[in-house]
Amino acid sequence: MIPFFPDDLFDADRSVLLDLLHQLGTSPAQRFILGEHTARFEAALGEQLGGAEVITCGSGTSALTLLLHAMGVGPGDEVVVPAFGCAPLASTVVNLGARPVFADIDPVAMTMDPDRAEALISPRTKVVLPAHMFSVMADMPRFTELAARHGVRLLEDSAVAQGGVLDGRPAGLWGEAGVYSFVQVKTFGTVGEGGAVVTGDPELGRAVRMLRNHGQDGRTRFQHHRIGYNSRFDELLALFQLHRLPGLPGRLARRAEIAEYYNARFEPLAAQGIQPPPGGTNGRCHYVYCLRARHREQLRAHLTEQGVGTHVYYPSPLPRQPAFATDGSWPQAERACREILALPIYPHLTDAQVEHIAEAVCAFAGTPAGAGTR
Template sequence: MEPLRIGGQQTDSAVGNLTDSGTATAAGKPQSSIPLLDLKREVAELKPQVMQAIESVLDEAAFIMGNQVKQLEQETAEYLGTKHAIALNSGTDALVIALLAAGIGPGDEVITTPFTFFASAEAISRVGAEPVFAEVDPLTYNLDLDSLEAALTPRTKAVIPVHLFGRPLDMERLMDLASRRGLIVIEDAAQAFGAEAGGRKAGTIGEMGCYSFFPSKNLGAYGDGGLLVTNDSRLAETAAMLRTHGSKRKYYNERVGFNSRLDEIQAAILRVKLPHIEAWNEDRRQAAARYHELLRDIPGLMLPGEVPDGDKQVFHQYTVRVLNGQRDALQAGLAEAGISSIVYYPLPVHRLPVYADRGLTFPLAERLSQEVLSLPIWPQIEADVQEHIAGHLRRLMG
């Protein structure tokens, strides 16, 4: 499998442009002149601060669970408005540890969406519980809450909603349902750091929230990383214990856990980037608004919908739907023009080989997988770049 080089980074073509999911433009193509995500400008702007932060870690010579991790936890908790933040080595581990901290295991069912990255369901299977899927909403692509309610059984113990592409789910309605049914809500906010639902940060409304610091995320490290947040001190204590081999004190292990510690260098880098996240997210919203203006009258192209008052979308991706059955041809045409794009997700989770033998069908999720296409977006994307992309979309859509 040939590597892709997009935005100055080499990645596996099955992984795409510094993302932990999705299908990028075809392998073997020359480097695109417009990447899906360009991290070079951010790196250049922050490099002096980042290098200083890394040097401070080297000077302290404390590389695991030191002062940088502690301060990052304090600062992210303050920013998100939550009592506890536990830094971990990935967003996937955050989901697994959240489920275990909540006591979810064999015999339990956990409902999630089939239109997301595999990790949301994988974490459920990893703890021995049963992932149950519900249909998605045709406008938001998030979980359809009527379908979710219909999927409940006496074995349902938890729900993992995903704030897909940085758009928050209707958390007020979900929490009302969860309260009535006695369900634990673990928010997958991997793509939604800084998004808001009803004036509260996505990931802080359920019992626990899980974030990814993968480099492509709105707040990304320069390697893997994750975060678990909660307002429940008991859950926080359990999660912190699970990340360090199930021990509160070294060599006194109380249960089987993980080695899931965020390292000091990544914590230091994230601390440099955290103060910029509000401005970066606002820049993404402005870029999305510009796309709206440029693309709104193209027949056969469905744009992201508006969010309700009190919500804030952070546009981790700007994802359109191509309604004329020509998505793949459109993507190929953009690639020929030197414009990267990516498909999130070419197969819904219930159709992946690991779950395909269940014979499940979710027509809308399956249709979305054949229609969605994510366009280049990053905080510093220039207006003329978006105009260039829009011009080619207009030409290719006829």
């Protein structure tokens, strides 16, 4: 079986992790959160991003919450978010007392459609929040232009896109700020939860840094300048991520290589109802490789029989979820939920495994179920 979520992502680093744990646990400082290693990790990421401010925190979801709070989002405000995506896009808005307004997606990229988003901007709109999805970054040049024209703030959910670059600018640095997630299966995943805010705005960075630590400024303990959160970063994870950071470009390159191979095999299958994500390298991140399949459930069953694990992102649009249920029409998001199927793309897949996965998809396309028409 080739699992979709592998259980051996960090096997090669197991001994290093144990050594780092011993180093941290026996150090005289006995500091386990927001210490010197966190500071070094933030500086290393910031250097990779051309000097951007980096503030690590408890998760990618926390990063969104901290930024929305720092931007002043609250009751009476609206935030335009994609109708297709993960729950934190909407839940972080709701938890601050604001209202998520759901925009439909582009039918090919599956990211928020700028035209649909612009049509939803109202006098109550505080923030436009596009999200990069799977292998494709959102159309940030368009979102940057429309945010400036309408005088609204632009927050970039780049949680899945660390390492992606669009028109020479890294994911996370197109809007006023962006976020990264270090949860296990992300491109720079770790052995626990974690996230980061990235921004070129020092004032916004200072506000987020204060909010993550109960409103303290880091200079005077127990002096709280504002109501904040407990979203502090773990020193062990900082050490571990510093260890793994030099290998990130190689792992990203392997993901891109697998995606390129998949696309070459699947692009001829359009007549059989199988559509790969857009190819190329500009604005690509290769966190997850998602096909669109007309007969998704049959393809998924076939791949299971062939020993290939798959995953569905996402089975229902956000505005159809019980937590966010609202009236409206989002036909492209609905269609994506019916058709999307993710294949394994983690960097330590062997060439033989990648070929087996591609062969299994192509074999399905040649069967009566896979070759059916509407």
